[in-house]
Amino acid sequence: MTRRRENEKGIALLVTLLILVLIVALAHEVFRIGAQSAQTGAYGRDSIRCILLAEAGTGAARIALREDARSNQNDTLDEFWSRAALPITLGDGEVLVTIEDEERKINLNRIMLSNGNAPDDQRLAVFQRLLDTLGIDRAVADAVVDWLDNDENPRVGGAESSYYLGLPQPYRAKNDLFDTIGELRLVRGVTAEVFEKLLPFVTVSSSGLVNINTAPKEVLMSLSAGTDLAEGGAIDSKTADDIIAYRKDHPFTTASQIGNVSPFLRDLYARTLIRNLLDVKSTYFHTRSSGNIGGTVRTIDAIGFRAGNEVQWRFWRIE
Incomplete structure (x- = not known):
């Protein structure tokens, strides 16, 4: 009952914040919208209003994440920012x-x-294990490494500029870090189907540690790769399910508490390098805010970095 009350308070807070941000945004934008709507048709006017609604939603998300940082030191799937949301009607x-x-x-x-x-x-072994779990050719891992490294020497299953320059629309290997996750589509072997399979499980914007309170099963199963498996063993499907079941009632407040799930995980954490990959909090957040007026929809896709109680946008795109 206590948790339910807290959840209801959290949802109410998010709605309140959304409305407050919207009011401020409306006051700031009313003159601009009025001037532009006189020069555009109904679609253009509604499109501008949808963007304004989406901006309000993004602002509310930012405030909600700041408030969450003040209230706890870990991040779970049982917080109001992480639950499935319903549309909020405004006018x-x-x-x-x-x-x-x-x-x-x-x-x-x-x-x-x-x-x-x-x-x-x-970390390469972890990615290879993820590819195995998703039924994707491991050669994609070699191609990703070649895209990232600073040389032009292709790995066995990879590709460097000599390959990409031979394509109908040629380009060079970046030989640097990914700027956006969409850039992954440029890598050899990452077809549209492969990209869609990978998208829920990979990022280019995070601390590099995996939050064991929020990670999906496929990621949890990948984490034990490359940790001296002869000694430690691997996280299989059942063990990943056990972690997910345990954290529902007992969210992890430290990474070492993964050992509370089973003796196997206690030994794995103590004896292998898996401990170097784990965390219980999150710092980067992907926000999608959509404004809808009469069937006209505009969406703001953004990634924010939370440091302390502040959130700074690192990626921002209007769709």
Whole structure:
């Protein structure tokens, strides 16, 4: 009952924040909208209003994440920002805001060592295990490494500029970090189907640690790769399910508490390098805020970095 009351208070807070931000945004934009709407048709006018609604939703998400940082030191799937949202009606429009932490995913940029010369063997093994779990050819991992590293020497299953320059629409291997996750589509072997499979589980914007309170099963199963499996063993499907079941009632407040799930995980954490990959909090958050007026929809897709009680947008796109 206590948790339910807290959840209801959290949802009410988010709605209140959304309305407050919307009022401020409306007051600031009313003159501009009035001037522009006189020069545009109904679609143009509604499109501008939808963007305004989406901006209000993004502002509310930012405030909600700041408030969450003040209230706890870990992030779980049982917080009001992380639950499935319903559209909020405001006048003749509605706003739908969703927030997802990026620390639930594997950061592709962290596959490379900081010098850019070679991959981090443990993190590369984790990505390869994810590919296996999703039924994707491991050659994609080699191609990702070649895209990231600072040389032009292709790996066995990879590709460098010599390959990409031979395509009908040629380009060079970046040989640097990904700026956006969409850039992954440029990598050899990442077809549209492969990209859609990978999208829920990989990121290019995170601390590099995986939040075991929010990570999906496929990511949890990948984390034990590259940790001296002969000694430690691997997280299989059942063990990943056990972690998910345990955290529903007992959210982790420290990474070492994963050992409370089973003796196997206690030994794995104590004896292997998996502990270098785990966390219980999140710092990067992916927000999608959609404004809808009469069937006209505009969406703001943004990624914010939370440091302390502040959130700074690192990526912002209007769709």
